[in-house]
Amino acid sequence: MATVSSSLNTGESSYLLLLLGYRGSGKSSSCITITGQEESQGGQPTKEPLLCTKTLGCRKLVLVDTPGWNLEDDDAAATEKLDGEGSTSAHVRHLCYPGVHTLLLVIPIGEPFTEQHRQGMVDRLESAGADVWRFSMVLFTGADRLWGSGVEEFIAEGGLALQWLVERCRNRYHALDNTSSENSAQIGELLRKVVEMVQENERSFFMMDDGVRAPWSVCIPNHEETMITDDAASPIFRSPPRELRLVLVGWQGAGKSSAGNVILGGSRFESGCHTEVSLRQQAYVSGWRVTLVDTPGWDWFSVQRTPAHIRKEIKRGVRLLHPGPHALLLVIPVISTLTSKKRRALENHLEMLGEDASFHTMVLFSCGDWLGCTPIEEHIQRDGGQYLTLMEHCLNFYHVLDSTSASRGQHQVTELLMKVEEMVAHNEGRPFLPVKLNEEQEDETVCAKCSLM
Template identity: 45%
Template sequence: MAGLSSGAYTESALRARRILLIGGQQTGKSSGGNTILGKQVFPEEVTSDSGACRGEVFGWIVTVVDTPGLGWGEDGELDADQPQESADPWSLSSGVLLCSPGPHVILLVVSVSQPLTENRMKRLETHLEGLGRGVWRHTIVLFTGVDALDEGGCLESHIIEGGKPLQHLVEKCGNRYYGLDNTRPRERTQVQELMLKVEEVVEQNHGWFLEVDSNYGTRNNLMWNDAVEAERGVMESWHFQEMPMYIPPPRELRMILLGWKGVGKSLAGNTMLGFQGFDVGKQTEVSLRRQSQVSGRRVTVVDTPGWGWWSVKQTSMRVKQETQRAVELLHPGPHALLLVLPVVSSLTSRKRYVLENHMEKIFGTQWSQYTLVLFTCGDLLRGLGYSIEEHIQRGGKELVKLLETCGNEYHVLDSKSPEGHKQVPELLNKVEEIIAHNITEPYLYLEVNEESGGRTESPGCATCNLQ
């Protein structure tokens, strides 16, 4: 089968988005479509034929196409008495046709209550790759049934605990995923967040939709080709008149906040994200992941429990494990480790040793090339009239040694002032400098050795997802 090509959206449809729902049987595709559109349009029963509906969703004109569930074949474990959804490839083909001239995004629907076995994962792969090469860059994994997760559970933990097939599927989609609670259809914030992720995919594909080649869906080639040619004709006539400026896709920056207890990691994370994503004023017990769009970047930050002050032994095994889990939450790995130090904290030789020992025990010998020292309480410096460079000199030789170990990568953040958020773009620029310095290994990748229970280090991948 011929490969995929792509088409650009037209000027008159800059805000039009076509979304194709694909998934296994009984995964909640129809309910997801209803939640996205904010109305009951798809029957929430066994889907036997593809259907489409259009509506306005947060300023986008969205066409959602629901398709019958894909059969699991010999791996199927559904009740034999349940009505079975059609696994006929033609049913999927007709759904793709309803997205003509092509879907902007495919939502690959996976229920958290259905384990994804190796056979099921391969079945999903086969159906998706039947659309042609390049389909994965247009695909987001949409988890449904997230209300069934244990209290305090998160999708990241579910993906980790879901095993290699689920992790592999998420990786194939460029680690793009979202959880939708269809039991709360009136909670529109979740739909708004999902649409922002859809828009990220469109931007990452430079505004191009997925154009399926003429060998797909042979029963409707004529209709399909007519639709593609009609949109291409409009696009080409407009292309030479008013082609929009190229908008580069957002870079993804993945960071971990680290340090002693009470140094202001959570507050610094909120300043970076631009919203109250982490609880401030109480001790952080587990690693938490939050994400936001900041200065044209997709910023993902993980807050971690604080370490002991006087020795590595003072830090419990649970805290060490949570800190290492922070790396798993940023799969395939963090671009930067932000070592948080308040400017009011003095650094003795013992404290420096403990900090460096924590970093090496948890992250390995390469920790320093990914580490930036993040000074908090920057408002105190301003009140004293000191620059950060003067503070470093006043801090003594131990602080200077720590910064030299980290390649003199540092930044100061004022988390208590409304002006603090203006210091974040410069911090993100410095993180990108760290990525540039580590060009062959742009992120820190840690692999757990299951046999020994220990950690082995592996070089970062030069083709990591830096959208």
């Protein structure tokens, strides 16, 4: 770094966040919401970088607000530094010494994010190194404009440019309501996501430098001031954690939400009640970035008996994982009997999600503690071979989840994710189930087909 700031050598409990975005995107308002420092820019456009801090328990958030980019200047974005030019650039690097844990790409909700916005942002970010994306998170401002909808729905309807950006940031995002005085929960959730990112990046951070134009950015692990070389064996060239996008589907009361909580290692979904809308959550699990969507349950006996709004909501849940989920986890309680009618209903519901859905489906047996000493393979052979037929339909990919066993908790989840990766590898040219368009038309076609069976 050109300039050293001793004030920011704050140790492992501090996290430095750099806010970037176009003018009027809400960067300064977000700083005020997060830190409570209302004097930050006085409601005026940011002209100089500004540092704000917020202490939450034993952790400290350090935010650097930056002048907004000008959309009219995007033709010059390819030659413009990530953090500005001249004294502004030097000032940002001074405030961000020794490096940035998270780059918050600020996008306002309710305003179009065009291809020009996307390309201008990409040019600026990648001028600092292609590895910048693993330190980036989208921060949506204006969450009050969602009017009861989820931010996931806004992303799904926001166009390809926005969806590309979210996916490029490894599906890391957060929505902030800058009008709410009750902001402790949303700030705590943001901190949780930042901490997960830091853990995912093995406590390394992104370091901006005057001469950075190489395809790799400079990362210094564990806050150690180390001379970085171009040696490909250096720790800074470690491969990023793998990403898996998963959808929980199945009957009402099958235990989808509980299974999701076991997989993500926390109470992310509300269990014990019917899921009404699809909900997406993320966590860093055993070396994987896991993005999981819980969906409403469908009818036990037929697609036709599943209400149209539930079918639509399940499909919306799949679309939350653009460009598509790696696996559909078909949750079945191990205590359930399976008749031919119930098996056909399961298969028909899967076909509702795409003709190739079975290639991407893994049967996830919940309530595994009910098996006792009985092997799952013995259980599968019961019920007149209906489970065997279902297994064949799903290419014999299955797993048992015991939500009562603390000793097996992490091990069984790791084993599940390894099986999902095995299924992805087995599919070769079809690594995930593509998100389908024209959902309503396809829904009518599938229901008409099922009514003839």
